[in-house]
Amino acid sequence: MAGTLGIGIITYNRKDTLRGVVDSILRHTSTDFEFVVADDGSTDGTPDLLRQLNVPCITGRNKGISWNRNRILWYLKEEKRCDWIIILEDDCFPTVFGWERPWIDAIERYGHVNFMPELTIEIDNDISSGRGTPEDPFIAPMHQAFCIGYHAKALSYVGYLDTRFEKYGEEHVEHTQRFLRAGYGGLSQHLSPERGQLFYLRGGLDTLPSHSHGSHELAMRNKTIHDAIRHEPLYRHPWRNDEEMFEFREEIARVLPGPAPEPEGEPQLFDSIISLGGDELVNQAIRNHFGRPGPGLFDQFIAPFHTLVSLFRHDFSGLLSTNCLYGYHDALRCRDTLLIYHNCLEKQPGEHASVEMFHAQLPLLRHRFHTMIQEIDSLCHRSRRVLFVRSWRDGFLYAGQHRPAHVASVDFQALVDALAARYPSLDFRVMFVNFGKAHATDSRMMFANTDTPDTCPRDEELAGWSRLFSTYRIGLHT
Template sequence: MTGKLGIGIITYNRKDILQTTISSIFRHTKTPFEFVVADDGSSDGTPDLLKQLNVPHVTGRNKGISWNRNRVLWYLKEEKGCDWILILEDDCFPSTFGWELPWIEALERYGHVNYMPEITIEIDNDITSGSGTAEDPFIAPMHQAFCVGYHAKALSYVGYLDVRFEKYGEEHVEHTQRFLRAGYGGLSQYLSPERGQLFYLRGGLDTLPSHSHGNPEIAQRNQAIHNSIRHEPLYRHPWRTDEQMFEFREEIATALTRPPVEPPSDPQLFNSIISLGGDGIVNRAIKDNFHWAGLGLFDQFLVPFHTLTAFLQHNFAGLLSTTCLYGYHDALRCRDTLTIYHNCLDKPAHVHASVEMFHEQLPALQYRFRSMIQEMDELCHKTQRVLFIRSWRDGLYYKGQHRPDHSATPDFRALTDAIAARYPELDFRIMFVNFGNAYVDDPRMIFANTRTPDDSTAEEELAGWKDLFSKHRITLLQNR
C-alpha cells in the first residue's frame, strides 16, 4: 500500500495541552508524515509557542472550527499532496506506537473514519455493531471529531467544511453526512440521513479534559444553518466569497513561505516619507502615524508598478496623456500607461469623470502635477534620508490588498535603480508593503506585510499600517 500520510492538529487557546499533543504525535507515529498545526487566532501565546517549536503552522483570525479544519485539509491535501489525512483536536493525542497504521488501512477501505474514545463507549454506548478495528469498525449513529481521517480521493468529491457555520457546532456533523451521501465512511440512510451509521476506530489514542469554546446560542444558530443547507450539492469550497478566498490564500501562503526577515532592533530614522502609491490608503497611513501630509502626488492617480518605474526613468512623460483615455467605472483610465485618474478632477462627488471633463481641466492638472513633481525633486535633493513607500495594490477596484501567491512579481530593482538615477546623492530606502514573500537582497529595500485580511475595513487597514510602522521602528525626524 503506497501513499503519503499527513497529520494535523486544530487548536484554539489551549497552549498548555497543545505541546503535549505535538510531542505525542512525533513520539508515537511510525509512518513518515507531513505535519501542520492550524491555530484559530489564539490569544494565549499559541503562535509564539509554535514558532519556538519550529513546527509548520497556519494561522489567522478567529474564524471557527470549519475554517480552521479547512486550513489543515487544504495544507495537507493541496499543498503537500497527502493521500491519508488525520486531524486531531488539541485535546486528543496518540498513546501507542504505530497508532496511525489502522487509520491508514481504514481510509483505504472506507475513505472516511472517526475515533471513538473509551469514555464514550462506557457512557453513551450506541454502537450498532463492530469491534472498532480497521477490518471491523464500530458502526454507530453519533458524531464525534476528536480524531477524523480523510482520504484525498473522498475529499475530491465531498470538499471542505461549510464555512457558514459559526464557531463551534454542527460543522463536523454536516461534513460527515456529505461523506455518507457520497458513499464514504459509513452507511447512509436516505430516508433519514441525519441518522446515518458511521464507521469508528477505537484504541491507540487518548484524550485530555478541556474546556469547550462553544455555547448553546451558537449551537442553535448552527443547527438552523444545518437544516437549511441539508440538501445542497455535496462539494463545498473552503470559502464562500472572493474576499474569503483571498484571506484563505494569504493564510496558506504565509504558512508555506520562508520565515519573515526580522525587523531591525534599532530605529530606522528618516527626514521625509514619500508615498509612491498603490492605493489611497498609503498617504492616509503616513498622515495618521507621522502627522505629516506628505506630497499627495500619488493621491491623485493610481499607477501600475512598471509604469511608475517608467515615469521615474523618463521624467513622468505620459502621465497626463489624453490619446487613449476611456471611462473606467467612475474614474478614467489611460490605455497606454494603465494609469487610473480617480482623484484629480474638480467635480462633485456624485458625478462620474468623463474624457471631456479631463480635457477641460488639463491645463490646471498639468500645472498641479508639475508642481508636485517639482516639490518631490526639491525635497529629495535637499533631504538627507528619505523613505519611499510602495504598496502592492494598484487597481482601483481590486479588492485584495495583498499580492496573491503565484501572481507576477514586479521588478523591484528597476524601480530602486530609477530612484537612484533621478536622485544620485540621496540616501533612501523603499519599503515594499504587501508583496507577500517577495524579497530582494538589497540594503535599499525593505519588505513588509501588514497582515490584515483582504476584507478589512479602512480602519482595520490603517491599524495594520500602524503596527507595521511600529514593528519596523520607522521614525520621522523632521515633521513638515
C-alpha cells in the first residue's frame, strides 16, 4: 500500500507526560513517518523541550482544541502531503511495536477512525458490534478523541475543525459528524446525526489519567454553538476571517525550514545601517534597537522591489515623477513607477492627498529627497562597512508582513549588483527580511524572518525586529 504517514500530538501544559508520549511513538512506530507536535500556547516550557528533542513544534497563542488540532492537520496534509494522518492527545501513547499498521489499514478503508481504550470498554460499553480491528471495527455512538486517524482525501471533502468552538467541548463531535455525513468513518443517521455510529479500533495504545483543561460552562457554550451550526455545509477552513488566516499561516510558516541564523561567533559590526524600505517600520526598528536612526529616505514612500532596483541603477530618476499620479487610499501612486507617496506630503489630519497637493509641494519634496539621497551617498562613501535592510512588506495597507510561500521570488542579485555599481568600494551586506524560505549563495546577502504574526500590534512587531537583530548579532561601531 503506497502512501505517506504523518503522526501528530496535540498538547497544552503537560510537558512531563509529553516526553514519554514522544519517546513511545519514536520507539514503537515501524513505518517511516512525518512527526509534529501542536502546542496550544503552553507556559510550562513545552516548546523548549521539543527543541531539545528535535521534534517540530507548531505553537502560538492559546486558541483551543479546534485551532490546535487544525495546526497538525494542515501541516501534515498540506505541507508534508501525508496520506494517512494520526493525531494523539498528550495522554495517549503506543505500547506495541508496529501499532500504526492497523491504523493505516483502517484509515485507508474508512477515511476516519477513532481509538477506544480498554477502560471505556469496561466502564461505558455501548458497542453495537465488531471486534475493534481494521477488518471488523467496533461500532459505537460515543465520541472520543484520544487518538484519531484521518485520510487526506476525506479531509479534502470535510475540511478542518470549526474554530467557532471555544477552547474545549463539542469540537471533535461536530467534526466527526461531518465525516459521517460525507460517508467516512461510520454509519450516519440522518434523522438523528448525534447518534451516528462511529468506527473504533482497540489495542496497541494506552492512556494516562489526566486533568481536563476544560469546564462544564465552556462545554455548554460550545453545545449551543454546535446546535446552531449543525446543518451548515460540510467543508470548513481552519480560520474564519482574514486575520485568523494570517495568524494561522504564520504559525505554520515558523515550523517550516527557513533561513538559518548566522553562526554564533563575533558580532557583525557595521559603521552604518540603512533601511531600503518595505515600510517606515524598518527604520523605526533600527532606531529603537541601535539608538540612532538611519537615513529616512525610504520612510517617505513605498517602493516595490523592482522599482527599488531601478532607483539605484538610474540615480533615483523617476522618484518624483508627476506622470500618471492618482489617488491611492490616503496616498498618491505613480502609475509609471508604482511608487506610493504616503509619508512625504504635508497635510492636515483627515485631509486626503491629491495630485494638486503633490504639485504644490514638489519644490520642497525635491529638496528634501535630494538631501536624503546625499545623506545615503555620504554614509556609503565614508563608511567602511554598511548593512542595508530591506523588508518584504511593500504593499501599502497590506495586512501581511511575511512573504507567503509559493509566490514569485524577487531578483535579490539585481539589487546587490545595483548597490555595488553605485558604491564600488563599499564593503556591504543586504539583509532581506521576511522573504520566507528565499536564499542565495552571494555572501553579501543575508536572509532572515521575524518571529511575529502577520497581524499584531506595532510594539510587538518592533520587538520582533529587535530579537532578529540580536539573533544575527548585528551591531554598530561606536
